[in-house]
Amino acid sequence: MKLRFILALWVARLVMFASRISGRGKGSALPGRVALKIYPGLLRELGRQVRRGIIIVTGTNGKTTTNNMIAGVLEGAGYSLVLNREGANLITGVTSAFIKVAGLSGRINRDYACLEVDEASFPGVVREVAPSIVVVTNFFRDQLDRYGELDKTIALVRDALASLGGICLVLNADDPLVAQLGRVTGKTAVYYGLAEHGGVTRTGSAAREAKFCPFCGVELSYRYYHYSQLGRYSCSGCGFARPEVDVEGVEPGAEQLAISCQVRFRRGDRHSLSIPVSGLYNLYNGLAACSVGLLLDIEIDGIIFSLSGYRPATGRMEKFIYLGKTVLLNLVKNPTGFNEGLSALLSVPAGRVNVLIAINDNDADGRDISWLWDVDFEVLEHSSGKFSGFVCTGRRAWDMAVRLKYAGVPGTCITVLEDFGDAVRAALEGTGEMSYFLATYTALWPVERILSGYAQREKLQPENIPSVSRSVKSVR
């Protein structure tokens, strides 16, 4: 038994080394896959050595960002981690993350494991590693499951959560599909959410999920919406409503490439939070990380300081500089994420923007691209002054062009260049004051590679870190 364990570990380490040397792939899922083939109990044996606890993040959008923010908070507090940083979130990727930090004899010398786990893989992963905290970000229809699969996904997560002992849930209170998990599983739960602010809407979009109460089926009524089904909801049938929030973001604001809010705790105190990323939706990820930090008894000033130095992972609003102009690269994988990306784009104050949209339809992207029609590109129709042009690229570049055209973007503003290199060059040379690149999963890596050949990846400058600093903390 012990021999197979060691063999699995060493072979996986060899695979990891080889794929890094050859530069093929990111080498993140393969070592885990190989290791589990040799010794299926590997993840369990590695996982149980983690000293203080295992934190799992699941949900549709924001997993990678939330997990990395939590990791930043824990590392900032001096803890050592197991972490699947780049979004390899199936059981194989999780296993790889453990293998990467394991000693030659299979020893894991780490305080915490921060794991982002795909919703469908969640039951399988928690059978092997027992989490003490599970964060659920949100549930949206993904491009891979157009019809009704969302209900099944939620049921998978729900049943797996119910089977776990001694866990605390960290739940998005604004999403009824997530918030229901507290009541339905009966587990201890901490809720985070955004308070009402100037940007909320009174009417929901037609395509939103969760029109009906998950408990009794009566149509949910909303006082306001943040986006999609996120907002302040209640059910007239059974009384299900947005739970009282433990960690709430109030007065959110978007500055040049940073977002901020006041974090208000249930007990009443408030703290200023600022995170150097675009997109108001990233506040949810930050609030989730705050909640986890507080659960683990980390000082609030330390949490806020760590979040103010957050660096996005590849394609999560990653920032580049090309000839003095900013280029943002963002992964898009489902309608809600794409809508969030578009609203971040529209809130950029810097004049006109060159937009590149890269759409592939490989398995990892979703072979069915009809989800593009659930994205609210119509918001672009009345903001034509914000754009210098759209470059469409990837295997489904022409479909993307058709989509923009039907959203009311003039055909003369749309260029189709199927080749990624041509498209990236054309977009960078656009007349706008900045560029904004959106890419599906398998289009992200080639676009990122080509882009980093032309543009400088932004290093976070300490003087750019807004608001909170160490000195403030030491004064207190």
Added chain:
Amino acid sequence: MALARRCHWRGIDVSVCQVSLGDRVDFKEADFLFLGGGSDREQNLMAGDLAARSDLLREAIDGGLVVLAICGGYQLLGKYYLTLEGKKIPGLDILDLFTEGGNKRLIGNVAVEVDIEGTVYKLVGFENHSGRTFLGDLQPLGRVLAGHGNNGRDGFEGARYKNVFCSYLHGPLLPKNSVLADYLITLALKRRGWQGELAPLDDSFEKTAVSTMLQRIL
């Protein structure tokens, strides 16, 4: 949405009504009805609502109402849906067709050959359905060139009855396949007594999107 845009580009006024459960609809007043698919739960809700007014719908269809029914909407217009467990869910019984549940979902890109007013066109789309639909005394919409179509066996895709067009193709179907979209608009205008030709539009994005996919799968 695609129809509204294409009308709008030609200066034809269109209003789109989103109809929810229980809302009043006058099918005779409408020019065009779209029946989409959804999750099983949503599908059941919609079926129940439409069943209560199937007579009105049948009357309007016989009067030439232009209908596009996709996936679940297509199945719903038929006689019944026989689930894998052997349960027979009645349809609206407006079209002579029935559907049987299948084990394996039929998923992927599809190309079909469709005859529109004597000219043959190739349409593309994406299918994702577990139901296998079989036509009785009814014209198919077209012949499958690549993909599965109605049931993966007889080589047919969709159904056509009067001005009702049924299909498993989404993707969605109309924007890219602009020929079909314009045909539906023409039929709807004809029903209102309009005779003439639609003004041509620049469909180069649409046509290239279709031909790129045809090259890939044929």
